[in-house]
Amino acid sequence: EGLAPPRDLPMRITRQHVLPEATVIVAYEEGRAVGTMTITLDSPAGLPLDADYRDTLDSMRQDGARLAETVHWLP
DSSP, rough: OOOOOOOOSSSSOOGGGGTTEEEEEEEEETTTEEEEEEEEOTTTTTTTTTTHHHHHHHHHHTTOOOOOOEOOOOO
8 A cells, every 4th residue: 555665574563463452364375374464453552553643543533433454464
């Protein structure tokens, strides 16, 4: 989506990924991981996007929005 530049890292891990609000789905092909999608529900720990969009997300939260963030990774 152009929100962050491509990086040479094999995966992106944020502090939210280890919380119970995060679900990681792994796609396998012939026993090899070929992609993942992480779905993180908003919680008191916030969302990874809060690092760049805190004001916008806080405004949405105050309006009663229920937020979640999805991140996909393809090797």
